[in-house]
Amino acid sequence: xHEVLDVAVIGAGPAGLSxxxxxxxxxxxxxxIDAGIQPGGQYWRHPDENHPxxxxxxxxxxxxxxxxxxxRLKKLRLSGSIAYSSHSQVWFIERPAADxxxxxxxxxxxxxxxxxTDSSRVVRAQRVILxxxxxxxxxPIPGWDLPGTMAAGGVQALLKGHRSLAGRKALVAxxxxxxxxxxxxxxxxxxxxxxxxxAGDLSGWLKNTTRAAQMPSKAIEGAxxxxxxxxxxxxxxxxxxxxxxxxxxxxxxxxxxxxxxxGRLIVGSERTVEVDLVALGWGFxxxxxxxxxxxxxxxxxxxxxxxxxxxxLQHSSVENIYIAGEATGVGGAAMAIAEGELAAYSVLIDMNxxxxxxxxxxxxxxxxxxxxxxxxxxxxxxVPKHWTEWLTDDAIICRCEEVTYGKVCQSRDDLGAQDAxxxxxxxxxxxxxxxxxxxxxxxxxxxAEIEGRKMRPEDLVSTHKRSLTSPVTLEDLxxxxx
Amino acid sequence: MTHTTDIIVIGAGAVGAAxxxxxxxxxxxxxxxxxxxxxxxxxxxxxxNLLVSDKEAGHELDLSLxxxxxxxxxxxxxxxxxxxxxxxxxxxxxxxxxxxSLRALSKRQRQAGxxxxxxxxxxxxxxxxxxxxDLTGGAFYPQDAQVQPMLxxxxxxxxxxxxxQATVSTHTTVTGLxxxxxxxxxxxxxxxxxxxxxxxxxxxxxxxxxxxxxxxxVPVLPRRGYVLVTEPLPPTIFHKVYAGEYxxxxxxxxxxxxxxxxxxxxxxxxxxxxxxxxxxxxDATTSLPVLRQMAQEAAALFPPLRQVKIMRSYLGFRPYxxxxxxxxxxxxxxxxxxHASGHEGAGIGLAVGTAKLLIQSLRxxxxxxxxxxxxxxxxxxxxxxxx
Numbered sequence: 001x002h003e004v005l006d007v008a009v010i011g012a013g014p015a016g017l018s019x020x021x022x023x024x025x026x027x028x029x030x031x032x033i034d035a036g037i038q039p040g041g042q043y044w045r046h047p048d049e050n051h052p053x054x055x056x057x058x059x060x061x062x063x064x065x066x067x068x069x070x071x072r073l074k075k076l077r078l079s080g081s082i083a084y085s086s087h088s089q090v091w092f093i094e095r096p097a098a099d100x101x102x103x104x105x106x107x108x109x110x111x112x113x114x115x116x117t118d119s120s121r122v123v124r125a126q127r128v129i130l131x132x133x134x135x136x137x138x139x140p141i142p143g144w145d146l147p148g149t150m151a152a153g154g155v156q157a158l159l160k161g162h163r164s165l166a167g168r169k170a171l172v173a174x175x176x177x178x179x180x181x182x183x184x185x186x187x188x189x190x191x192x193x194x195x196x197x198x199a200g201d202l203s204g205w206l207k208n209t210t211r212a213a214q215m216p217s218k219a220i221e222g223a224x225x226x227x228x229x230x231x232x233x234x235x236x237x238x239x240x241x242x243x244x245x246x247x248x249x250x251x252x253x254x255x256x257x258x259x260x261x262x263g264r265l266i267v268g269s270e271r272t273v274e275v276d277l278v279a280l281g282w283g284f285x286x287x288x289x290x291x292x293x294x295x296x297x298x299x300x301x302x303x304x305x306x307x308x309x310x311x312x313l314q315h316s317s318v319e320n321i322y323i324a325g326e327a328t329g330v331g332g333a334a335m336a337i338a339e340g341e342l343a344a345y346s347v348l349i350d351m352n353x354x355x356x357x358x359x360x361x362x363x364x365x366x367x368x369x370x371x372x373x374x375x376x377x378x379x380x381x382x383v384p385k386h387w388t389e390w391l392t393d394d395a396i397i398c399r400c401e402e403v404t405y406g407k408v409c410q411s412r413d414d415l416g417a418q419d420a421x422x423x424x425x426x427x428x429x430x431x432x433x434x435x436x437x438x439x440x441x442x443x444x445x446x447x448a449e450i451e452g453r454k455m456r457p458e459d460l461v462s463t464h465k466r467s468l469t470s471p472v473t474l475e476d477l478x479x480x481x482x
Numbered sequence: 483m484t485h486t487t488d489i490i491v492i493g494a495g496a497v498g499a500a501x502x503x504x505x506x507x508x509x510x511x512x513x514x515x516x517x518x519x520x521x522x523x524x525x526x527x528x529x530x531n532l533l534v535s536d537k538e539a540g541h542e543l544d545l546s547l548x549x550x551x552x553x554x555x556x557x558x559x560x561x562x563x564x565x566x567x568x569x570x571x572x573x574x575x576x577x578x579x580x581x582x583s584l585r586a587l588s589k590r591q592r593q594a595g596x597x598x599x600x601x602x603x604x605x606x607x608x609x610x611x612x613x614x615x616d617l618t619g620g621a622f623y624p625q626d627a628q629v630q631p632m633l634x635x636x637x638x639x640x641x642x643x644x645x646x647q648a649t650v651s652t653h654t655t656v657t658g659l660x661x662x663x664x665x666x667x668x669x670x671x672x673x674x675x676x677x678x679x680x681x682x683x684x685x686x687x688x689x690x691x692x693x694x695x696x697x698x699x700v701p702v703l704p705r706r707g708y709v710l711v712t713e714p715l716p717p718t719i720f721h722k723v724y725a726g727e728y729x730x731x732x733x734x735x736x737x738x739x740x741x742x743x744x745x746x747x748x749x750x751x752x753x754x755x756x757x758x759x760x761x762x763x764x765d766a767t768t769s770l771p772v773l774r775q776m777a778q779e780a781a782a783l784f785p786p787l788r789q790v791k792i793m794r795s796y797l798g799f800r801p802y803x804x805x806x807x808x809x810x811x812x813x814x815x816x817x818x819x820x821h822a823s824g825h826e827g828a829g830i831g832l833a834v835g836t837a838k839l840l841i842q843s844l845r846x847x848x849x850x851x852x853x854x855x856x857x858x859x860x861x862x863x864x865x866x867x868x869x
Contacts, residue, residue: 094770414640416520416639422519425519426520468795474791
């Protein structure tokens, strides 16, 4: 009854947009499904296109790549090659009942659907390219639930999407290169950024400069940021963390401490900084629910995140499922764009078409170099080994269910929980609104820690596994296909 | 670490934990083994119901009423540890015939000792204001209660540990049993061999595998069920509410899919929506057609839930015996081996009665209830083929 498309692309960020446009231009019939109101994903989040601004490119990298892809998407939509569903998410993905049959995706609107009868729809496609992207990874600390504490990516989203400042006097803290654009973005927009607290010991970075040298564009980006930090008088402090956020009803100050190479707080190094905004970012967590729902093989990446296993042509371990972008390992936009295009060609090859070999080889080169650079970056910016020592018993771990660190520890000491799943069953972290999307990594980490072992991939799988890949109303769930 | 205890319990689910609790209180040293974590199997995939309403007069109801007494008397002081809530169950009928059979059932149940009140259609909304108008009547069961099953299991194990010599070894997989002639004297695991005078098989849906290791047959089969979980809501559903057909579904032996709406709120604000039953082995994939049917039935019963979001679903495998009765007691075919499994969808409620009776039997005293109807040897060899 439903038209069967050649390929469905999930996500219209750098990877998905690239995949959909290249697949469409090669004559495939494509469905592009994206949670955003307009294409671009988190990376190219930009002001509402219905109210154009003069300096749309402000604060963006690869912006011309985006506007080019956006123009091509528009053309392909007009010609009917791409059916684009914005503001939509897949709540259930169903594998083919038999060989040669299509995958079935059930999608609904991202909004609550309350005014939107008949919002659930079915999309069928022979092949699926998953480009679900990722979101900020968070490590809970005492006080992180106070208003005024935000994910670094959330601060960035307000800036990029709404030209809106999340605070006036800010600390940007955590680890990784993403802290730089967030701090500079805030300062450019007029906030006072006291410092960037980088937990990593960047001397480790030097060991890997040979890898960085293969990515000259990254070196240039780095130099630009260094200049911007100087211009705005933003102090860049390695081996420094925000270990506690203080305030009664909102952030009034943050406790900043020095840490040793293992992430232990150095006694006596604490000082209190008055701020109204703390932007926290500890790298990224790829969105893995669809990857796990289709049954694709996963692995733990250098940054400890759970990611999908793919081959050199973006094939997952599951037939007709391709994966591109952050879900294959956090590696940045350039890599995601290349992987998306590669996935489109991979689909063509599997349909016995012949995309240009030379282009494929050159894309694979970009992916290889970007991956090496990203891995060096991850190694230089690890999650501090002893981060849990910053936690107090009353620190909230799971904000949805208000589960404290003390309660998580009690599930082990008192009730005998010995793995992430048991902790979840007995103390309820990850059982609320967000279903562990925010605290899943931290919970898995704590569970492994209290057991005195390293976090395992299966700890993470249990925090990413969701039978319904996004929430759906009871009515939509009960509506038969029409 | 001593490798010899009086008793070994295989399985750290609700039934195993209750066995450990009563064993420790009787002065026995106990070791509980589980291949996974505490409450990791069917115990974490259920709703934690202690029901009398869904049972016809008979042996299971006797065990259920006996267990009620234990929950409310022996274990009363610990109720808050596992969120014991005597919320009451409301069974509703959707047709005149349905209401007639519900009245007939309640009459038999009342004779068997269950408290039950018949509710006419107009009064149903006094119990549940969000119910559909499309009902013909109902019955209210004040004894129906609920616990948080994972907490109940973990807390009973904790109480067992503090009562005496109890050890819980999780992530320890049983690989075989030790036999001394006919007698079962120990358990081989991937963490070493453990010895005991009595080995209790409380492996739930996997109890058949343990029985096989003793070369005896206990026909416990998996019967899959799903539960839908809503977003947290303000108080919306006040009792356990289900449609009368649920009773017929639990008692049916049909292997095909059966669904009937069972809906209740929890302390955390989520509403749990069941139920489904099907015999599909240990297939743990999510079946959309089943979820869809459950959603339709729940929306029909509680129209205001239609626009509520379902955050997730979970599934579990009920330990099902062909005659719908659990297996409790000593296995004369393998002396030293005891069984406490096969409680199907009622294992949380029946766990404590099962355990208390089993330990009485193990001590050699007269059991409060006759265990003969639950005897492990009651199944004719080869009469049931695993699915």
